[in-house]
Amino acid sequence: MSTSLGGYMGKVLRLDLTTREVSEYPWSDEDRKLYLGGKIMAARILYDKIKTKIDPLSSDNVMVISTGPLTGTGAPSSGRFNISTVSPLTGLITSSNCGGNFGLFLKKAGYDALILEGKSEEQIWIEIAEDNITFHSAGELWGKTTGETQEHLGGKTGKLVIGPAGENLVLYASIFSEERAAGRAGVGAVMGSKNLKAITATGTKSVEVSNRERVKAVNKQWVAQLKRHPFTGVQLPKLGTAGLLSSMHARRMLATRNYKYGQFKDFENVSGEVLAEKHLVKNVGCVSCTMQCARQVRVDGKLVKGPEVETLGILGPNLENGNLELILKWNYLLDELGMDTITCGSTIAFAMELNEKGLWDNGLEFGKVDSLSEVFENIAHRRGIGNILADGSKRVSERFGGKEFAIHSKGLELAAYEPRAAVGQGLGYAVSNRGGCHLNGGYFVVMEGLGLSMDPYTTKSKGALVMMFQDIMEAVSAGGSCLFTTYSMIPAALALKPNSRLTRLANKLMKYSGGIINIVNKFPGLLSVNVPALFPHTLAIDAVTGMKMNMGKFKKIGERGYNLERLFNVRIGLTAKDDDLPKRLKEEEQVPGNKLTVVPIEKLKQKYYKARGWSKDGRPTASKLAALGLSRDAK
Amino acid sequence: MIKVRFFGMLRLALKVSSVEVEAESIKKLLEELQKMYNIDSELLKGTVIFVNDKNMNELQGYKTRLTAGDTVMFLSPVSGG
Numbered sequence: 001m002s003t004s005l006g007g008y009m010g011k012v013l014r015l016d017l018t019t020r021e022v023s024e025y026p027w028s029d030e031d032r033k034l035y036l037g038g039k040i041m042a043a044r045i046l047y048d049k050i051k052t053k054i055d056p057l058s059s060d061n062v063m064v065i066s067t068g069p070l071t072g073t074g075a076p077s078s079g080r081f082n083i084s085t086v087s088p089l090t091g092l093i094t095s096s097n098c099g100g101n102f103g104l105f106l107k108k109a110g111y112d113a114l115i116l117e118g119k120s121e122e123q124i125w126i127e128i129a130e131d132n133i134t135f136h137s138a139g140e141l142w143g144k145t146t147g148e149t150q151e152h153l154g155g156k157t158g159k160l161v162i163g164p165a166g167e168n169l170v171l172y173a174s175i176f177s178e179e180r181a182a183g184r185a186g187v188g189a190v191m192g193s194k195n196l197k198a199i200t201a202t203g204t205k206s207v208e209v210s211n212r213e214r215v216k217a218v219n220k221q222w223v224a225q226l227k228r229h230p231f232t233g234v235q236l237p238k239l240g241t242a243g244l245l246s247s248m249h250a251r252r253m254l255a256t257r258n259y260k261y262g263q264f265k266d267f268e269n270v271s272g273e274v275l276a277e278k279h280l281v282k283n284v285g286c287v288s289c290t291m292q293c294a295r296q297v298r299v300d301g302k303l304v305k306g307p308e309v310e311t312l313g314i315l316g317p318n319l320e321n322g323n324l325e326l327i328l329k330w331n332y333l334l335d336e337l338g339m340d341t342i343t344c345g346s347t348i349a350f351a352m353e354l355n356e357k358g359l360w361d362n363g364l365e366f367g368k369v370d371s372l373s374e375v376f377e378n379i380a381h382r383r384g385i386g387n388i389l390a391d392g393s394k395r396v397s398e399r400f401g402g403k404e405f406a407i408h409s410k411g412l413e414l415a416a417y418e419p420r421a422a423v424g425q426g427l428g429y430a431v432s433n434r435g436g437c438h439l440n441g442g443y444f445v446v447m448e449g450l451g452l453s454m455d456p457y458t459t460k461s462k463g464a465l466v467m468m469f470q471d472i473m474e475a476v477s478a479g480g481s482c483l484f485t486t487y488s489m490i491p492a493a494l495a496l497k498p499n500s501r502l503t504r505l506a507n508k509l510m511k512y513s514g515g516i517i518n519i520v521n522k523f524p525g526l527l528s529v530n531v532p533a534l535f536p537h538t539l540a541i542d543a544v545t546g547m548k549m550n551m552g553k554f555k556k557i558g559e560r561g562y563n564l565e566r567l568f569n570v571r572i573g574l575t576a577k578d579d580d581l582p583k584r585l586k587e588e589e590q591v592p593g594n595k596l597t598v599v600p601i602e603k604l605k606q607k608y609y610k611a612r613g614w615s616k617d618g619r620p621t622a623s624k625l626a627a628l629g630l631s632r633d634a635k
Numbered sequence: 636m637i638k639v640r641f642f643g644m645l646r647l648a649l650k651v652s653s654v655e656v657e658a659e660s661i662k663k664l665l666e667e668l669q670k671m672y673n674i675d676s677e678l679l680k681g682t683v684i685f686v687n688d689k690n691m692n693e694l695q696g697y698k699t700r701l702t703a704g705d706t707v708m709f710l711s712p713v714s715g716g
Contacts, residue, residue, distance in 0.1 A: 231713045238647060244714040246642040250685045263688075273646050443715070451713045453683075453690060487715065495713040498683045504692055 003029055006210035007069030007544040008037075012045075013111045015126065015133070017194050018059060018118030022133045025115055033547055034629060037068035037112065038478040039095040040561030042084035045115060046093055047564055047633065053572040056088040056186075057169060057193035059119035065160070065199075066113035067103040068480020072207040073215060075540050076223050077482035079104055079287030081177075087185040087434065088171045088193075089343070089392050090411040093568045094185035094434040097477055099286035100177020102201060105158025109203035116194060125153070125198040130205070138197040142167060145336035146176040149198055157202040163338025165380040166192035170390040172343035172413075176335065179294075179305040180286065183340045185412055185434055210546030218543050222536040226290050230495050231451070231487045236293040237283055241309040242272030244450060248313065251449040251456070252421040252590060252597075255414070256317040257366055258349040259407045259582075262418040262590050266322030270312050274324060279306065291484060299332045307331040307341070310438070313416025314345035319352065320367040333373055337380035343392055344379065346413035348372070350393045350406050351385075360400040404583035410435035410574075419581070419599050420590035422448040424462040426599030428470070431579045431608055431618075433565040439483060442469035447510065451490045453498070454510040457596040461514030463607030468517050468555075475558030479541055489534055518611055520552075521559070527552030560628045563612075563620045567633055576618035579605055637664060637701050643711030645682055649674070661686070662697040664707060683710040 003010035012025040025045070035041045042064035054060040063085040070078035081103025087094035106114065109128050123138040141149050146163040153159055158177065165173035166188035173188030174181040182188075209215045227233040235243055245267060248254040252262030268274060275295060281303060285292035295306030307315070307327055315327045334341050354360040362385050364375070378386025388396060393413055397406035407414050412435025419426030425448060428441025438445065444466050448456040473483055494503045520526050528550045530538050535551055542549040566574075581601050590597035609616060613624035625634040636655040646652060649672055656671070658664035665679050684691045685708040691699045701707070 231715065234644060235711055235714055238644060239711075239714075241715070243643060243711060246708075247683070247710045247714050250683075250688065250708050250710055252688070268640075268652075271642070273642055273652070276647065446715050450715055453692070484715070487713070490713060496681050498712040499680060499692060499696065 003032065005029055005032055005069070005545045005547065006208055007073055007541075008032060009107050009110050009112050009205065009207070011111050012113045012115065013128070013133075014115040014117065016118045017116060017120040017124075017196065020135055027112070034557070034560065036475065036478040036557050038066050038080075038082040038480060039084055039097070040474060040478040040557065040564070041113060042066050042082060042095065043093065043561055043564040043568065046084060046086075047568050050086060051571065053091065054086060056086040056091060056190060059194070061086050061190055061193070063116040063187070063190055063194070064113060065106070065116070067107055068478055069545050070480035070540060071103045072107040073209055073544050074219055074288060075481070075544065076219060076226055077286070077289045077291060077485050078480045079289060080477070080480055080482055081106065082477065083175060083182045083187045085187055085190045087187075087412070088169070088189045089186045089394070090435045092410060092434065092572070092574060093565050094187065095440070096175070096182035096184050096187045098175070098177055098180050098182040099482065100158070100180035101287050102158035102160045102177040103480070104287050105201040105203070107207055108205050109201045110205045114199070116196070119193065120195040123195045123197060125200070126196065128199065128201040130203040141197045146338045147336050150176070150178070153198060153200055155200070155202070157200040159198060159200050161198040162188045162191050163336060163380070165337050165339035167197070168380060168382045168390070169193060170339055170379060170382065171392050172340040174338050174340050176338060179335065181335065184342065184437060188338050209544045211543050214543040215540070218536065218539050221532065222540060223290055225488060225533070225536060226485070229487060229492050231490070232291050232484055236291045236484065239272040239276055240283065240293050240295045240306070242275045242295065242307065242312055244309045245271045245312055246273065247450055248417065253418045253445065253449060254317050255313055255416045255418045257320050258318060258353045258405060259414070259418060259584060262421050264317030264320070264322070267317060269322040270316035270324045270327060272309070275306060279324070279328060286482070289482065293484070297328050299328050304332045305335065310415045311341040311345070314342050314349070318345060318349045318416065319369055321369045323369070326369060326372075330372065330376065333376055337376060339380060342415055343413040344376065346407055347389050347393045347396060348375065350396060350402065351389060353405055354396070354400050354402050357402065359402055407582055407584070408436050409581055410578050412436045414438070417445045418590070420585055420597050422456045423459065423599045423604065424448050424456070424466055426581060426585060426601065427462055427604040427608055428466050430581050430601050431466070431605065433562065433569060439473065440470070442466040442473065443483070444469055446490075451487070452494065452503070452510070453507045458511050459600060459604050459607065460511040461517070462604055464514035464517040464521070464611040465510070466608060467521070467611045470562055471555050471558035473558070474561040475554050476537055478557065478561060479537055481537055485537065488536060491533070514611070521611070524552035524556045527555065556628065560630065563624065563628055564630065564633070567620055567625070567630070570619050576605065576609075576616075579618060636703055638706045639664070639668070640706065640708045642709060643682065643714070645678065645709050648678070658701055660697070660701055661691055661699045661707070664701065665697070679709070681712055683712055684708070685710065
């Protein structure tokens with residue numbers, strides 16, 4: 001099915017691994033206009049294909065690997081692709097985004113997306129070379145690490161691989177492309193359950209755009225804007241995401257000792273500053289990105305990817321570990337084994353507390369972390385206690401108790417941001433479609449201290465603001481852009497002058513912005529404009545695709561995606577009760593005696609549902625779905 | 636003495652992680668640091684300033700009084716991950 005729009009290759013490839021049947025999945029320009037690409041496109045496909053609760057590791061599960069229209073067009077920071085499926089950790093729809101080069105090569109091969117269905121009887125890898133699709137035996141690849149597998153496959157191709165953790169169905173196994181991970185919610189286990197070790201893609205096709213000259217001009221402007229901004233142009237290249245850790249500590253937002261505390265006495269030892277001063281060899285980045293936020297460090301003499309802030313937080317303060325050298329080693333090891341550093345570290349922190357409280361005698365202790373490499377290996381190969389830890393915190397708590405301090409939402413462990421000092425982020429964790437995710441939750445912590453400084457404890461307007469951030473990030477991701485490009489929403493004039501009257505006023509006014517957001521959400525026509533200083537994305541998508549795009553339409557696409565994922569989850573049994581946080585974060589005051597330092601989740605949830613136009617039990621209403629063009633899904 | 640800890644871009648620029656300074660307010664502290672490191676005051680004012688775990692803007696801003704033993708942190712104005 002071809003396309004008249006730019007930015008798309010016009011083909012979605014469907015592979016049935018059971019029968020090895022190869023076919024084209026119908027995907028029209030109308031679909032492209034409604035769902036854009038990436039995770040929203042994937043949500044539509046999964047919603048149409050999976051209609052009941054399934055075993056995520058069975059042949060019933062479907063995996064959609066999709067790109068956005070900006071991928072491969074030279075738009076800055078657009079070398080991203082998305083993997084959506086039903087998560088083995090949550091049993092719900094999940095999406096995991098990756099900055100490796102597979103998306104770019106998939107488009108070179110002539111496809112916007114891949115749909116993987118069924119399950120191969122034997123262990124295989126798949127080669128996609130434009131129209132030639134070959135199923136190979138993965139006999140000699142099975143057992144290899146993610147790095148070894150990619151090296152073995154060789155050639156100038158896009159590669160997507162799992163490591164031993166994916167093969168052994170560790171519920172939080174990741175998928176890798178180059179050194180970048182589709183890290184969260186166990187997408188690697190789903191790939192492993194299909195007996196699929198790797199996919200390669202190659203080709204010589206190029207992405208056609210609607211207006212080449214305009215695309216060049218928009219991209220040039222956008223690159224200059226990213227370079228000028230204090231975050232995307234200075235902080236990220238120099239310190240990476242790791243540069244955030246010190247600010248998290250200062251604001252009591254740094255998960256420490258299994259989320260017992262928000263500060264860690266030795267935080268500086270594992271900070272981005274020390275990483276830059278002592279270990280950084282150079283900064284590198286994804287295809288077509290000017291930010292170059294990834295850290296390259298040396299581990300045992302080898303140049304490898306350094307840790308992101310979430311990894312530093314979860315494997316550092318959350319385990320009471322102040323040894324940065326160990327984290328560098330673990331980060332590399334976990335990548336090679338192919339599993340999520342966040343869920344893995346958080347599950348271990350939980351196990352440490354279970355041991356401390358006498359609920360599970362497992363030998364793990366806070367601060368005593370020298371032998372954790374062995375534990376990681378045991379998890380990846382499901383040996384000994386590793387076999388239990390491989391199932392994540394929720395299942396471990398069901399077996400040994402301690403549910404009140406098992407730090408997950410819907411089965412997915414939270415990232416390193418402690419939400420008792422940023423309750424909007426807490427709301428995001430609780431209502432996120434994929435479970436306790438900082439990004440899918442709307443990443444509101446950036447407005448509660450890390451970018452601007454809105455009152456982090458107030459509940460005022462947080463429902464509407466979190467909704468708006470979720471929708472915008474959903475659309476940005478579906479377009480193919482990195483979420484860091486959304487930092488343009490914080491004007492440099494405010495970001496550079498955190499103590500100015502204007503910035504302080506902006507911080508104060510935010511808690512009164514809910515009403516305006518609700519009006520704009522109801523009447524998106526009010527946003528029928530492009531404001532490139534805040535949202536270059538809409539101009540870029542307009543120039544690339546030829547769709548008439550503006551901020552209102554763009555936000556509505558994001559809202560459609562968020563509602564569609566929610567609807568998927570509701571249809572298979574999710575209720576408002578699942579939008580929750582562990583008792584520790586709801587009832588244990590982070591600062592004893594200060595009642596504000598808990599997440600008042602029930603109050604926040606109802607404000608959020610109201611802003612979303614959902615019922616009190618968290619279901620998208622028929623009128624909301626009609627407004628989003630999803631009437632056919634309203635039953 | 637006030638314990639001053641530098642983070643973020645300011646730390647990379649100064650190549651100093653911490654220092655002890657005598658100052659009775661944030662304003663005076665900024666003046667002292669400006670002299671010590673010969674840096675533009677805008678660079679210092681462009682950071683988020685915490686006094687003993689509280690943003691100075693929640694206290695008295697630049698007029699916030701300091702007493703011996705206080706810790707002042709200079710942080711990046713914007714960060715994320």
